Amino acid sequence: RGERMKKQFTILLILSMMLAVFHITSYAGNDLSAFRSTTHDVYEAIPAPFTVVIDGDMTTDDEWDLPEDDWISIEFPMEDGSMAVFEEWDGGTWSGPDDHDTLFDIVWSPEAVYLMVLVTDDDHQNASNSGWDGDAMQILIVPSGIREPGEPHVEFNIALGDDGTVVTGGLPEDQVGITRDDDIKMTMYEVKFLPSQFGAAEFVEGIEIGVSLCVNDGDGPDELGQKGWSGWYPHANVIGKNTENTGLVKLVPASTAVDVKGKLTTTWGSIKK
Numbered sequence: 001r002g003e004r005m006k007k008q009f010t011i012l013l014i015l016s017m018m019l020a021v022f023h024i025t026s027y028a029g030n031d032l033s034a035f036r037s038t039t040h041d042v043y044e045a046i047p048a049p050f051t052v053v054i055d056g057d058m059t060t061d062d063e064w065d066l067p068e069d070d071w072i073s074i075e076f077p078m079e080d081g082s083m084a085v086f087e088e089w090d091g092g093t094w095s096g097p098d099d100h101d102t103l104f105d106i107v108w109s110p111e112a113v114y115l116m117v118l119v120t121d122d123d124h125q126n127a128s129n130s131g132w133d134g135d136a137m138q139i140l141i142v143p144s145g146i147r148e149p150g151e152p153h154v155e156f157n158i159a160l161g162d163d164g165t166v167v168t169g170g171l172p173e174d175q176v177g178i179t180r181d182d183d184i185k186m187t188m189y190e191v192k193f194l195p196s197q198f199g200a201a202e203f204v205e206g207i208e209i210g211v212s213l214c215v216n217d218g219d220g221p222d223e224l225g226q227k228g229w230s231g232w233y234p235h236a237n238v239i240g241k242n243t244e245n246t247g248l249v250k251l252v253p254a255s256t257a258v259d260v261k262g263k264l265t266t267t268w269g270s271i272k273k
Contacts, residue, residue, distance in 0.1 A: 103118045117213065178190075214238055
């Protein structure tokens with residue numbers, strides 16, 4: 001009897017080890033929700049302290065006199081659970097932040113949520129005016145804020161084409177502004193979201209929204225198309241649509257936001273006055 005129990009225990013131990021290995025290696029469904037960022041999982045958006053003009057304006061020099069900001073070069077989980085600030089794709093290569101890097105800011109009012117994204121990119125290409133296959137930004141929103149599989153969501157793929165066309169991804173033209181400055185190697189995206197687009201009457205303190213920002217990179221002429229990405233939880237957008245893998249935006253009053261002083265929120269406010 002003792003020998004039989006020993007064999008049964010050995011079999012159970014082997015099965016347990018096999019299940020553990022399977023759990024570690026079976027993220028083919030892209031459920032990365034077990035791998036949350038320990039530093040950039042929740043973004044506290046404060047009320048806009050200025051009037052936002054959706055124009056993608058990058059014309060003033062002081063616009064680039066920015067302090068170091070926590071929401072730049074943001075790490076996100078890869079399928080194997082490791083963290084990265086950029087993921088190469090389909091033969092693309094990345095040489096560092098000067099090649100491609102993302103910084104973003106979100107503020108809100110009762111009438112709108114505003115998103116600004118600054119992309120450092122040594123080469124901007126989008127010959128086909130695609131919302132994803134080239135330099136572009138894919139935005140996935142979970143209005144409920146529930147980060148679980150299969151949650152209702154909306155997607156907006158926006159881009160600046162090589163011919164100057166602004167691809168709005170289904171948003172009205174006055175809600176998207178994108179400009180490119182080749183001299184400083186930066187692209188600026190500004191987006192305005194209305195409460196009605198999220199099924200709400202107005203935005204109020206306490207609302208939580210799931211958000212994924214996938215900023216695609218393509219470097220021509222040898223790396224045309226979607227050759228990698230940076231952003232905030234981009235795997236909710238690429239390699240399938242996975243609402244459980246979004247970051248969480250909380251609409252908070254200015255007094256409760258963490259470490260507001262010196263963040264881009266304040267700087268952007270002074271810029272846009």
